[in-house]
Amino acid sequence: MNTEYFAELGRLLAARGMPEQEVSATVADLTGYLAESGSADAREEFGAPDVFADRLTQGRTAERPEAEAGAETWKWTADIYTDRLLLNQYGAEGWEVEEIDFVGRFVCRRPDAAMRWEYRRETAHGAKGREALLADLEPDGWEPCGRWLHMTYFKRPAAASAGPAAELAATPAQPTRHVFFSAKSRALVAMSVISMVLLVLGYSFGLIDLSRPGVYLGMLGAVPVGVLLAWFGVKRDVAKGIESR
Structure with missing residues (x-):
């Protein structure tokens, strides 16, 4: 299908x-x-x-005419646990985020004469909140480069803080990876799926009586365990995502 x-x-x-x-x-x-x-x-x-x-x-x-003059393009996505770290890693390699598309991918380009970029993520609710946030950040050279749900992403040339050191003499190869999800995200999804499967099976075979309050407390008790296990894999998974190409 x-x-x-x-x-x-x-x-x-x-x-x-x-x-x-x-x-x-x-x-x-x-x-x-x-x-x-x-x-x-x-x-x-x-x-x-x-x-x-x-x-x-x-x-x-x-599209900008520079895109037809040999500039590289790359689209990728990450979860909220790895996005800022990876944005600044790849920004240091000359990747500029032009937008976030409607499936949540960072749409990037890197021209032949690349410079380093810096990124930050901020939370703002509503148009007024985003306008106030932009007013605070714009004087320091930050400009919005994409929005996903209530999160707004900003970029600025690293020259704003690093000066001439922001220029790149050479650029690393374009990454072959396009999706970066941390162990925490995968563990939380897995725990949700497992919990639902166990609940359905238990109810189907008469092992769970949903009319008893203790059943709900037991189900809620499994959530902290899943979150704790997820946290153990976050640093390892982020490091793996950074090094993988």
Whole structure:
């Protein structure tokens, strides 16, 4: 089912003028994102392929001309436990975030003459909150580069703090990885799935009586254990994500 979905999506993207190489990279990114997120149905996750293709190719004619002059492009995603660390790591390698697309990927570019970038993530609710946040950060050279839910991401050239040292004499190879989810995220998802499976099985075989209050307390007791186990893997997973290419 998903194979047919992505084949149709690739055909529609090509028909809308997306280069073949970019079509392949986009389909590979989305396939990896679907696998990492645990979703089983591409149509349910992304919507109808024709509508999705329209959204992915929307505004292509307004892209910056530098993108056609040999600049590299890269799209990737991370959870809230690793995003700031990875943004600044890859910003130091010359990757500039242009936007966050509607599936939560950082859309980056790196021209031939690259410079280092710095990033930060802030929380703001509503348009007024974002305007006030921008007013506080703008004098120091920060500009918004994307928004996801209540989180706003900002970027600025590292020259604002490092001066000439922000220039890059050479750039590392483009990462081959596109999805960075920490052990904490995976553990929390796994614990939720396991809890639901045990609950369904227990109820189906008559082992759980939902009318007894103690059952709910026992179910809640499993949550802190899952969170504690998840925390042990966070640092190891973040280090692995940084080093992997």
